[in-house]
Amino acid sequence: MNATDYNKLAGRIKLLSHPARLRILDALRREAECVCHLEAFLGKPQPYVSQQLRLLHKAGVIQAEKDGLNVFYRLVDNEMIVWLDHILGPIEGEHPEMIIHKQVVFCPCPKCETGDY
Amino acid sequence: MNATDYNKLAGRIKLLSHPARLRILDALRREAECVCHLEAFLGKPQPYVSQQLRLLHKAGVIQAEKDGLNVFYRLVDNEMIVWLDHILGPIEGEHPEMIIHKQVVFCPCPKCETGDY
DNA sequence: ACAGTATATGCAATTTTTTGCATATTGTCA
């Protein structure tokens, strides 16, 4: 590993080093989520959430899929998925924050409409 | 995991998200190093190196051991060691930068004097 | 005690991140 490699690695690690982004990634490694859900359980304004998503998207870590008015983001970076497994522990069952969310939020995104939440 | 947990975790990850600190930790996970060696292969001024070390020390990730004029730093955070294993890959053989360093630096720290380097 | 060496500390300047918010864009439905 030369100096450039360390720079690149550190840059990727920086994506994880922010509470909001870490929470987003923790949610996304379970399944794709739309902005409205992330907004709901982060408790942050929508432009704020979209900006963190933009960061992750520009780095190629997540991918956007449009479905009508909603945009679903999916975690597509395998290395990052492995890192998250080791840092946050493996995924077990449903995301706790999503369970809370289930009781509180009911938006007209496809997931909510089909009764997934 | 609640919001506070994510904050703490992100804070710890932030320690890794800087090229100089990442390089320092990569070196320290092999064996304890004194500041003069870290300074040599980072190619950064000594106060700069000491400051990054202070950050890591305050977070409890590394420990200082004095030996005469020198201070040897040791990586003592097990979780961090595991993270580094997954992010940087497992340790194999000698640190490449230390081999270069072997040819270039010969300081009067105990390691150099005993011919370890 | 003095000179020299390794490391630490403190602080200001700079740069980067984070945050907040107004507004733009895009798609839906009536």
Place this chain on the structure above:
DNA sequence: TGACAATATGCAAAAAATTGCATATACTGT
């Protein structure tokens, strides 16, 4: 088409991290 809803974008203010450097401290050998 017009009103509305979900998301994106741009930009400035605030906060935090990084960097550089002068100087302090601690230890050694003479």
